Amino acid sequence: MSSVFNPVKIKLPSGHFIGGRYVEADASAAKIEVISPSTGQTVGSIPCADAAWVDHAVCDARAALVRSGWGGIAPRDRLKALHKWADLIEENAETLALLEAVCSSRPVADARAGDVCVTAEQIRFFAEFADKEGGNLVPVADGHFGYIADAPYGVVGAITPWNFPISMAGWKLGPALAAGNAVVIKPSEMTPYSTLYMAELSVQAGIPAGLINVVLGDGPVTGTALTGHPGIDKVSFTGSTRAGGAIMENIARTGIKPMTLELGGKSPMVVFADADIDLAAECLDRGIMPNAGQFCVAGSRMIVAREIADELAAKLAERFKRYRPANTLAEKAGFSPIISEKQLSRIDGIVRASIDAGGHILCGGERFDCEGSYYQPTLIGAVDENNPAVRDEIFGPVATFQTFETEEEAMELACHATYGLCAGLFTRDLSRALRLTRQLEAGTVWVNRYGRSRDHILPTGGWKASGIGKDLGQEAYRANRRTKSVLIDL
Ligand code: NAD
Numbered sequence: 282m283s284s285v286f287n288p289v290k291i292k293l294p295s296g297h298f299i300g301g302r303y304v305e306a307d308a309s310a311a312k313i314e315v316i317s318p319s320t321g322q323t324v325g326s327i328p329c330a331d332a333a334w335v336d337h338a339v340c341d342a343r344a345a346l347v348r349s350g351w352g353g354i355a356p357r358d359r360l361k362a363l364h365k366w367a368d369l370i371e372e373n374a375e376t377l378a379l380l381e382a383v384c385s386s387r388p389v390a391d392a393r394a395g396d397v398c399v400t401a402e403q404i405r406f407f408a409e410f411a412d413k414e415g416g417n418l419v420p421v422a423d424g425h426f427g428y429i430a431d432a433p434y435g436v437v438g439a440i441t442p443w444n445f446p447i448s449m450a451g452w453k454l455g456p457a458l459a460a461g462n463a464v465v466i467k468p469s470e471m472t473p474y475s476t477l478y479m480a481e482l483s484v485q486a487g488i489p490a491g492l493i494n495v496v497l498g499d500g501p502v503t504g505t506a507l508t509g510h511p512g513i514d515k516v517s518f519t520g521s522t523r524a525g526g527a528i529m530e531n532i533a534r535t536g537i538k539p540m541t542l543e544l545g546g547k548s549p550m551v552v553f554a555d556a557d558i559d560l561a562a563e564c565l566d567r568g569i570m571p572n573a574g575q576f577c578v579a580g581s582r583m584i585v586a587r588e589i590a591d592e593l594a595a596k597l598a599e600r601f602k603r604y605r606p607a608n609t610l611a612e613k614a615g616f617s618p619i620i621s622e623k624q625l626s627r628i629d630g631i632v633r634a635s636i637d638a639g640g641h642i643l644c645g646g647e648r649f650d651c652e653g654s655y656y657q658p659t660l661i662g663a664v665d666e667n668n669p670a671v672r673d674e675i676f677g678p679v680a681t682f683q684t685f686e687t688e689e690e691a692m693e694l695a696c697h698a699t700y701g702l703c704a705g706l707f708t709r710d711l712s713r714a715l716r717l718t719r720q721l722e723a724g725t726v727w728v729n730r731y732g733r734s735r736d737h738i739l740p741t742g743g744w745k746a747s748g749i750g751k752d753l754g755q756e757a758y759r760a761n762r763r764t765k766s767v768l769i770d771l
Pocket of ligand 1 (some may be wrong): 525
């Protein structure tokens, strides 16, 4: 199969992408159904790669790396190939967006106008490091010559989640390829199609076949085989803290190798009484409800000064009640579905447990009464740090609402026992903002806004159990190269 998409009837690929082409598993291979969360209907099925298939993909990537000399060619040639790939991603935005929307929670219009363009932009951003970042001469005593050389790792094993499949693939593939590596990537079994098509486009762009191999399958079988494969030189993972822990264990058991882990979050958005309350309401809303709260940096804990709490809670409830579910393939973007019925039950379970523990529903708290897996935007008050809705990552359209009297109390509430991905602060007091950004235990702090900009130079990644290492920024490029210290006696 060469092209995957037929605009009249979406023809979805059903095989792995290895060595620059789709390869079908034999009929006896285990299969995984791919389901549209907007309708609950099965849209396709994919094979679940076993250790032999993973081995095939890894060995093919290694051979492609050697054959093409990708890590050692003129850096400018890597840069040019990545720019061409970004061009093709932009030109095929429509197809990519449909492949995304058919099985994920991303509305097609948002994927087309947002995720695809930003991903192309980020690939260009990383391409530019290829011929600009290098080693360093270092000061050493006379009679010696010392420098730090750097080199690609070789074959990177990447694993991505279902929540922003195109973006997550770009975050892994862009820096790894720019830095001279090959990648074997395993997208989420729930949302495999856009990653496959991105790999197909990379070959059309002149990136040597085999430098991006896509293996399909689940975490326990395919993911475990990939992270434990001796031919993988580095692991780059984005997903839950639970799976991140399992990967660390597997790597410790099968042979030590470097890894970056981008994991879960439970990020606070703290609003002081001097904040612009309308701006805060808008940012808090946008900090949790896009993609129905299914994004790692979601501001799922609202922490609000008591003086303005009632007013802000009322403004939020009013905004939340306006959301209407929409099929992800509808041209006008609406409220996103929850990725699966299993995840919807988990969300509802945490909401019920939160109520049992004393939580008070300020709005929402039920699934929408419609086709597909949709959950109402939900706000829960009267909770403390032991409440399940405050403690656990929910990964749905559910936020808790806590109040504080003093700055110290606000910071105590903001600090989470487990996670440290992001934090938001809303205040007009610049001194307070600067003081508190130092205190917050998080990999990113936003002040008087909530959410990423298109400044791809800012790395993203968590403190504490939210992760190890960074995606985006110069750090992500550097994380795909390893250094070698050289000292020569002259
Ligand atoms: P998940 O951990 O269930 O799955 C993520 C990926 O890991 C999938 O491809 C899955 O098949 C694979 N996987 C699962 N178990 C594995 C194992 N033992 N070994 C190897 N691979 C395994 O997560 P999800 O439900 O797909 O995504 C949601 C999670 O991802 C949330 O916790 C969210 O916070 C996190 N996330 C983090 C970031 C970030 O940048 N920090 C970004 C997006 C999502």
